[in-house]
Amino acid sequence: MNTREKYIEMLESEEHERRMRIIAQNGNSGLNYEQDMLNGFNKSVNDIEVEAEVVKPTDKAADRKATPVYSGCVAYFPLALKEISKASAEGNKQHHDDKPLHWDRSKSGDELDAMMRHLLDHASGELFDDCGTRHIVKCGWRILAFIQKTMENENLTNKL
Numbered sequence: 744m745n746t747r748e749k750y751i752e753m754l755e756s757e758e759h760e761r762r763m764r765i766i767a768q769n770g771n772s773g774l775n776y777e778q779d780m781l782n783g784f785n786k787s788v789n790d791i792e793v794e795a796e797v798v799k800p801t802d803k804a805a806d807r808k809a810t811p812v813y814s815g816c817v818a819y820f821p822l823a824l825k826e827i828s829k830a831s832a833e834g835n836k837q838h839h840d841d842k843p844l845h846w847d848r849s850k851s852g853d854e855l856d857a858m859m860r861h862l863l864d865h866a867s868g869e870l871f872d873d874c875g876t877r878h879i880v881k882c883g884w885r886i887l888a889f890i891q892k893t894m895e896n897e898n899l900t901n902k903l
Contacts (some may be wrong), residue, residue, distance in 0.1 A: 826880045827887065834884070846888075854892070858869055858885035 781835060817824060837846045858881075865878040872878055 764856045771775045827883045830880045830884050854885045854889035
């Protein structure tokens with residue numbers, strides 16, 4: 744069957760008429776649909792071969808369970824995470840007292856340097872910063888910030 748015959752057959756089919764009515768309801772001319780039909784893009788679902796990897800629900804569950812956020816982190820360090828959370832709120836109050844809690848990434852991008860300055864202060868016996876937060880807690884916040892940015896950058900790189 745040549746292209747012209749295929750086109751005539753398509754135009755005469757009831758399925759074509761039904762699809763054109765649906766297309767017209769959406770304010771479309773249907774020109775792309777007809778061209779696609781000629782090229783074989785609007786095949787029946789049964790005529791399309793699909794290659795896909797089937798992900799079993801148990802695989803997803805296993806992946807999620809392999810990341811024990813609570814039992815592998817929060818449960819181990821509840822006091823430390825609570826103090827880091829307080830430091831986060833204190834930092835927001837210091838920089839944006841009029842706004843809800845958020846991470847203003849424009850305020851600092853030198854997490855490792857800032858972390859080391861706080862670590863040196865802690866190591867020299869100065870346990871608390873001027874705002875009353877422990878230097879070692881600010882180290883914790885800074886390392887979490889650095890880890891977060893590192894993971895975000897790796898995820899972006901892996902998607903390219």
